[in-house]
Amino acid sequence: MTIPLPTAALTTALATVRGVCPHDCPDTCGLVTQVNAAGRAVSVKGDPDHPFTRGFLCTKVARYLDRVYHDGRLTTPLKRVGPKGRGDFAPISWGEAVATIAAKFTDIAASPDGPQAILPYSYAGTMGKLQYASLDRRFFHRLGASLLDRTICATAGAVGSDITLGTRAAIDPEAVAKSRYIVNWGSNTSVTNSHLWAVMHHARKAGAKIVTIDPHRSRTAAKSDWWIPVRPGTDGALALGVMHVLFRDGLQDDDYLERYCVGTAELRQRVLNDYAPHVVARITGLPVETVEQFAREYGNAQRLFGGPALIRLNYGMQRHGGGAMAVRTVCCLPAITGDWRHPGGGALLSTSKMYPFNERYLERPDLIRPGTRTVNMVKLAEALAGELPGPPVKALYVYNANPAAVNPDQSKVLTGLERDDLFTVVHDLFMTDTARYADIVLPATSQLEQFDIHASYGHLYVQVNPPAIAPLGESKPNTEVFRLLARAMGFEPQLFDTPDEELARQSMVGGGGRVYPSESAFDGVSFDRLMEGGPVRLNLPVDYAPFADGNFGTPSGQCELFSRRELDAGRDPLPHYVPPHEDPQTRPDLATLYPLQMVTPPVPSFLNSSFVNVEALRKAAGEPVVEMHADDAAARGIVAGQSVRVFNGRGRFRAKAVVGDSVRPGVVVSFGIWWNRYTEDGVNVNTTTSTAVTDQGGGGTFFDNLVEVAAL
């Protein structure tokens, strides 16, 4: 099924199509694609009429046509004709590809191991509601395949935020213009959320102070009024120390706490007893004065800066052993100060839960067979090695993802992908590191070639993305591929034959069940209106402050500083500090061998592992580097620009040393995620990262990684 192209694209000199950037980024930019009379896209620009993204794109998507018309685009299905990993393939027809996959899946499903020996593997290579999660989920649920727990990015934060608030921490991002004390906490906002940064910048011109809490002097930290270089994985302790000062100095909002929160007295006692600034300073590596000053400024934002405080909390604080607890703890702060009351005040993790899409309709979880096992995607290395409970993984179907580059414990993942008895399918635009290990490779469409409907996790607009051009070669979107596979497997047509537009229309009906007052958020945002083109704001008030009057999504309806649910589950009902798994303070044995804490933020020129094969962007990225403090470099005889080996017990990779003061002593930063084929030694930073998961939510702990660095 292919959505008809806009007629104008075929009949006028330059047709214009308004669409949406699909990448895993909170900004969800509006795109304007111009298409010539031959049906070729000639430009992709930011949509100037998008109220939030306002016409500018990041450097990656500004070069989107380099990706769409890249020489390496896959245009036909392929079958492997050489050893796994070498990249030798021959073209085949879609008929042969689909028949091969269906026959293999049928055989495995009928074997004693059953269909759970088939594992889907996907993440957010495209974020549209249909191509991210719809017929693919229906297909694997109907098949009886293992379930995949998609934890690699954000589940620790989701769980942590949910404990305190009953949903994701969120405010109206446009109201950030009214914030006057802006804290980027584990968030490189100017790079990874650049349109929100523009609003922050606007607020700063009106008097706001911008603070960034990050172990690395990121571009955002460098542009901020104050950089607080917290030790990796200790954000929760800092938040507890801030609470200590707020309660000690009477900076709490007693009225808000009384009306809308439970557990104030218990939390107050906990932080006054256990988290004095000198204790927190020892954990976080910050001076006592920094903890005190930050807490006092945060608690006095209205008086000192003339408006509310906002915390933009993000993924940096989640990717540690205590990531869920850190987010849970930070989410308590705006309730203590009462900042949730004010437009622009509070905390912002994700706006995704503001959208009442009917995901049950799209994904049909009712098709899941009782007792089906769930595999945590962070544990792919163990899954492929047969180390998890349940049947062995005999088939792997990868789409919207590139686990050979992205997953932790990379060497073990690659060993698993090399297994001769593993049948692997990869559906992608390019011959990624993972695709090289596939038995069958299927060509995927780009966003310009497919229909979708988009929410955002960084603003409040919904928009459809009509195809601007015809699919390149024989490429197909996920929805179409799963229709073909379902037909070949003899699955019920009524589950799969609904056209994409109709799936999108139905996804806007009957969602509800959200904790914000957003069951009505689609009122007036009809599908037909979206099909007229451009973004439409959710039906939420201007400067929406969702928790101004309480209205939390917890069982009590209150902000749960004390969590009865946690107590009932046998866990501490109050926020507390959970150290990283690999922490020199708690693991001196490990730190003797590998004394440096390494964090791995994204390369600004790439988006996760997307765009690494776009030459101009790869050139801009340079080469893999490791940033280290001058004292640490000197102690190892390392000078700036030197090639070094970064290693631990899991693996090693080469990088160029960048020496200076962008990190504190004892911390190193190496940017991910390079494709292995573009590195000197054929591996990337994930050869050292661990498959250990966060305290709750099963999240990845990519920033919780002790290493040593040696000169080469």
Ligand code: SF4
């Ligand atoms: S990746 Fe983000 S900033 Fe870049 S165009 Fe897409 S949505 Fe906008």
